[in-house]
Amino acid sequence: xxxxxxxxxxxxxxxxxxxxxxxxxxxxxxxxxxxxxxxxxxxxxxxxxxxxxxxxxxxxxxxxxxxxxxxxxxxxxxxxxxxxxxxxxxxxxxxxxxxxxxxxxxxxxxxxxxxxxxxxxxxxxxxxxxxxxxxxxxxxxxxxxxxxxxxxxxxxxxxxxxxxxxxxxxxxxxxxxxxxxxxxxxxxxxxxxxxxxxxxxxxxxxxxxxxxxxxxxxxxxxxxxxxxxxxxxxxxxxxxxxxxxxxxxxxxxxxxxxxxxxxxxxxxxxxxxxxxxxxxxxxxxxxxxxxxxxxxxxxxx
Numbered sequence: 001x002x003x004x005x006x007x008x009x010x011x012x013x014x015x016x017x018x019x020x021x022x023x024x025x026x027x028x029x030x031x032x033x034x035x036x037x038x039x040x041x042x043x044x045x046x047x048x049x050x051x052x053x054x055x056x057x058x059x060x061x062x063x064x065x066x067x068x069x070x071x072x073x074x075x076x077x078x079x080x081x082x083x084x085x086x087x088x089x090x091x092x093x094x095x096x097x098x099x100x101x102x103x104x105x106x107x108x109x110x111x112x113x114x115x116x117x118x119x120x121x122x123x124x125x126x127x128x129x130x131x132x133x134x135x136x137x138x139x140x141x142x143x144x145x146x147x148x149x150x151x152x153x154x155x156x157x158x159x160x161x162x163x164x165x166x167x168x169x170x171x172x173x174x175x176x177x178x179x180x181x182x183x184x185x186x187x188x189x190x191x192x193x194x195x196x197x198x199x200x201x202x203x204x205x206x207x208x209x210x211x212x213x214x215x216x217x218x219x220x221x222x223x224x225x226x227x228x229x230x231x232x233x234x235x236x237x238x239x240x241x242x243x244x245x246x247x248x249x250x251x252x253x254x255x256x257x258x259x260x261x262x263x264x265x266x267x268x269x270x271x272x273x274x275x276x277x278x279x280x281x282x283x284x285x286x287x288x289x290x291x292x293x294x295x296x297x298x299x300x301x
Contacts, residue, residue, distance in 0.1 A: 095121050
């Protein structure tokens with residue numbers, strides 16, 4: 001206990017700045033789905049990194065945007081809940097981008113909570129003129145006294161060791177919260193469903209932006225084979241047709257690409273069965289969100 005240090009760290013920022021990619025890079029495993037679309041992450045995802053005497057507990061949150069649905073309300077609340085009771089805020093922004101309203105709102109939450117915070121300026125690999133970073137750093141420094149500002153590329157790994165070192169400096173003595181081999185608090189059923197949803201986001205591009213939820217209905221391991229049954233819920237009948245594709249071609253493609261990730265993650269063969277069902281306006285209905293796993297109680301735990 002005397003030589004064990006820990007910190008709860010909320011990863012926050014506006015949509016599509018690379019928060020989930022950063023979590024996966026920090027943890028060293030894929031526990032959060034990634035796509036180029038904003039608002040890919042819908043819930044608070046916890047990842048645990050234990051190295052030496054330090055244990056860092058990361059909370060990945062949805063990108064902060066103005067809510068337009070009950071699902072949006074849930075996502076905003078998950079950001080607020082993540083910032084309550086953590087030890088450190090990790091604000092992620094994009095290299096070369098101006099300070100956004102979401103950044104300003106998050107910084108104000110840091111200030112109200114007197115929260116130590118680190119600024120990670122991500123996607124430096126995509127910034128041709130690196131001299132622009134100095135002006136960006138100055139703009140954020142005028143808004144808040146960050147413990148550290150670290151330019152990084154979560155996708156390529158540049159600067160991530162330096163970021164990790166800065167975060168470890170903020171860990172406090174008093175023991176660890178989790179066993180040394182803990183990776184995440186996400187149930188395997190949820191991780192499996194999210195990996196399937198990631199393929200929907202990637203393969204369908206703009207056809208069905210965010211009207212799809214994935215739920216693992218059955219999960220059973222037998223004879224070194226993992227049996228997985230996942231249902232995709234969409235809002236409209238024509239969305240169901242797009243998800244299935246001509247002759248089932250799209251659903252087959254989703255299943256094939258998802259199965260590859262699932263087998264890498266679980267370390268065994270996977271028999272993945274997919275179904276598609278319609279739940280009209282599910283994002284607008286709190287009771288439906290509850291049935292699909294978006295529980296308000298989860299935000300309180």
